Every structure is written in structure tokens, then in C-alpha cells.
Amino acid sequence: MFRFLVRRTIGALVILLIISAITFWLFYAVPRDPAMMSCGKNCTPASLAQIRHNLGIDHPIPVQYWYWLKGIFVGRDYSGFGMCNAPCLGYSFANNEPVFGTIMDRLPLTLSLAFGSAAIFLVFGVGTGMIAALKQGKFLDKFATSASLLGSSLQIYFVGYIALYFLVFKTGILDQPSYTPLTENPASWFSGLLLPWIVLSIIFTANYTRMARSQLVEQLSEDYVRTARAKGLSRTNVFLRFAWRGAMGPIVTVFGIDLGTLIGGAIITEQVFSLQGIGRLAVISVIQSDLPMLLGVTVLAAAAIVFFNIIVDAAYAFIDPRIRLA
Numbered sequence: 001m002f003r004f005l006v007r008r009t010i011g012a013l014v015i016l017l018i019i020s021a022i023t024f025w026l027f028y029a030v031p032r033d034p035a036m037m038s039c040g041k042n043c044t045p046a047s048l049a050q051i052r053h054n055l056g057i058d059h060p061i062p063v064q065y066w067y068w069l070k071g072i073f074v075g076r077d078y079s080g081f082g083m084c085n086a087p088c089l090g091y092s093f094a095n096n097e098p099v100f101g102t103i104m105d106r107l108p109l110t111l112s113l114a115f116g117s118a119a120i121f122l123v124f125g126v127g128t129g130m131i132a133a134l135k136q137g138k139f140l141d142k143f144a145t146s147a148s149l150l151g152s153s154l155q156i157y158f159v160g161y162i163a164l165y166f167l168v169f170k171t172g173i174l175d176q177p178s179y180t181p182l183t184e185n186p187a188s189w190f191s192g193l194l195l196p197w198i199v200l201s202i203i204f205t206a207n208y209t210r211m212a213r214s215q216l217v218e219q220l221s222e223d224y225v226r227t228a229r230a231k232g233l234s235r236t237n238v239f240l241r242f243a244w245r246g247a248m249g250p251i252v253t254v255f256g257i258d259l260g261t262l263i264g265g266a267i268i269t270e271q272v273f274s275l276q277g278i279g280r281l282a283v284i285s286v287i288q289s290d291l292p293m294l295l296g297v298t299v300l301a302a303a304a305i306v307f308f309n310i311i312v313d314a315a316y317a318f319i320d321p322r323i324r325l326a
Contacts, residue, residue, distance in 0.1 A: 129212025
């Protein structure tokens, strides 16, 4: 297991390196000079050259990428800003703020949004799928299947604005979405993120309901499940000890990818509810052609997805003994 995790970690670092290099190169495919953003109206060639030097973009692209990569591990000395301590992701072209510090300021909101919504859609989605599989062909099964089909066809920006209007502005049932640090006020943290959690989890809940139901129905028809039933084990015991464990693999895989994606930024949800998280920061970075910020957000999102894929692979060993023995 240890050797497997070491191999996966090395592979993850290579993937992150490739992603950062591609993102760095794609930025320069856009015909827009980031130095012009800071130069102002009365810009002269001398001031423009000085700004390029201060931003560290007066070198060839491969050299710039090498300096950026080296700064993550040992820091970097910027002419216009001074020493940037490791992990240094550079300074924003738009507001001259440290990229790493800006991301760390936005990350708690995105983590709260991701883990809160994940708890909801995992519990309700998988729970509903389990009930539908146990009541296969009956009313509850048909109702859950129809509801999941409807939920998966909805879009967050549509549901978000509808819920915001009726639940916040019209009736006042829920508070205006906002973010308060958990350590500062847990009650405000919960009430401010409850509506975004619910809206974000709707589509995911529908997908997990359908996936859990299909996996469990397939497992219940396997020979080893029928053998366990023939030996006298109760249906509930067989369901929880055998069928459910066999169905967990695909669910855990998809959950790891979804959670990593959400940590990379729930872009539409943050836009709808005006939450200043990683997703909204990514949108602003693209609009402003802010390479350092865009690179930082992209690497964070990729690292989250790769990290949770490694966790999922390790979890497989505990779910399926055949993988652990292999």
C-alpha cells in the first residue's frame, strides 16, 4: 500500500506540473499585455518596460515559468514588490496582491460550501437510492427515480435565483446568503450558507440517487447475494453486509471527483449568491487576464481533484479486499 501511494503521489506531481505548464502557455495565447493594465492612460515605453520588469514578465516564457515554479518551493524576489516567501505564486497583475494570500483568504468559504453541500447530497442521495433499491418496482422506487430525473435536469443558476427570490426576499424563511467564519459565529456560518448548500446539492443528490439505486439493484442480483439469502440471512443483513459494500466502489470514486471539483470552486453557485470564493476568483482572473491568480486557482483545483483521487484509491483497499491483496 505504501509503495502504491508513493507511486500515485509522484504521478500526481507530474500531472500538476503538466497542468501548470499548459495553463501558463495558454495565457500567452491571448493577445493582451498585462502590463498595460497597470500603466494607465499616460503610458510611455519606459514606464511600460519598468512595469514588465517589476511583474517579472520581461523574460522569455520558459524562463518566466521556471521562476514561477521555483518560487513555490524557495520563494522569489520581485523587483517591484520585494521578497515573496515560499510558497510564492506571484503577485496579481490586477491589484498587486500576493496570489497565495488571496487564495487562502477565499479558501475557507469554498471549503465550507463544498463540504456542507457534499454532506447533504451524499446522505440524501445515497439514502434515497438505498430506499429505492429496497423497494424496487414499488411506489417509493418510482417516485425516487422520477424525482432524481427531474433534479438532474435542473440548472443551478435557475434554481438558485428562484430559491433566492421565494425563500429570502419574498418570505424571509432563510437568511441572505453570506459567509461568516465558523470559528467566529457558528450559527451565522450555518444560516448564511444553508441556501447555497441546498441549491448546490440538488443536482448532485439526483445523480447519487440514480447511481446508488442502479449499483444496489445490480449487486442484489449477484450470485453471492442470492447464496447469502439461501443460507438464511435476513434481507437487511445481506443488504448491509454484502450488497451495499459491493456498491460502494463507484459511489466513492465519483464522490472523490465531485468533492475535489467543488473545492476547486463552485463557480455558478458563488456567482448566483455573490459569494467571494475560489470559483468567483477564477472568473475574475479570466476576465482580467490575471496570469498569476489564474495559475494559482488552476493548480489548486487540479491539486484538490488529484488529492481526492489518491484518497479514493486508498479507500478502495478497505472497501474491496481483492484490491488490498493485489
